[in-house]
Amino acid sequence: MSKKKEDLLEHAEDLFYKHGFHSVGLKRVVKEANVALMTLYNHFDSKEDLILEVLKRREKKYFSYLESSVIKPKNNSIALSLAEANIRWIRLHETNGCMFLRAKEEFSSDSNQEIVRYVNEHKKSLIRFFEKLNFDHCESTRLALLFEGATALSEILNVDDVARELIHSIEHLFEK
Amino acid sequence: MSKKKEDLLEHAEDLFYKHGFHSVGLKRVVKEANVALMTLYNHFDSKEDLILEVLKRREKKYFSYLESSVIKPKNNSIALSLAEANIRWIRLHETNGCMFLRAKEEFSSDSNQEIVRYVNEHKKSLIRFFEKLNFDHCESTRLALLFEGATALSEILNVDDVARELIHSIEHLFEK
DNA sequence: ACCTTTATATAGAACGGTCATTATATTTAT
């Protein structure tokens, strides 16, 4: 992977997450990434192609983040350590909601079918990820619901308050 | 309130919710509402003014919807009837997430401070609404987390599955 | 009833700006 391409993906992710996909122009992306506009088009077919690759990159990071937190579940239950990992993930980034859902919201299916399909698939992958950790389908859906809630609410309240209620809910809903 | 203004607000809400605020141009709004462009600017100062009035209108509808469901709590606990009302609200509209959060996400504070401030205030109002129903602050925050989660997850899964897990969570977390 | 006023809605063009994308031509590295 070219360093320039890496820079582009990095700054594009940042800008799109902070301000939205339609609000950020490509000129702004290349300026922030210190790259010429033609270099962007050398690496990506179009803006929407860039967005798709940004999402794929972010998905990889997110899942490996969750996975690494499960390996060492210390004394906690798996659900709890997953919740704590999710809170840490929220803390890492600006609190602007779920980037995947935001992509789906900005690109309705008639505007860019591929992005919408990818986001749907991503969320289903998350639920399947829970199921592979031996949660049944209902529990996995419930976990997803709680995580989405925590991500969304962190846009408004400070993360500590959100974390407290997430942990509380997990402890009462998932006792091993 | 002029009928034309009403039409504009109605169709603007629809389009903005379906496709996003930056994705929808004013020409599209006036065409959908069967109104001349100048009529829009006769009733609203700017696009962002229109957006703000759309949000205020929607907030009124949402809160009166929640309130009306609490008056007749039948046998259910208040938390449960609120959850069911929220599910009904989700079913009423297309499932494209929370319009208020989406507004905040598309207008970062440096882009339009007023919209961001309004959305923050709206969510705090929701929590205060729960507190007035005698939930303590933690419980109110938890309710908000669950509702946000249900709204977000309904963008991907069908509402029945989401409703089942929301109800389950409420029943186990809020026994009277 | 008739005229005048006032407010509101209309269509359409124009403005300046930004957008994604493409073309051209030059420079920088390996």
Add this chain to the structure above:
DNA sequence: ATAAATATAATGACCGTTCTATATAAAGGT
């Protein structure tokens, strides 16, 4: 010398907003 990155400008489309000029319709006074 081959490939990658650069700077710059052009394209055509769309954006929010404003201007102009016309049409409609209700209201009030005579």
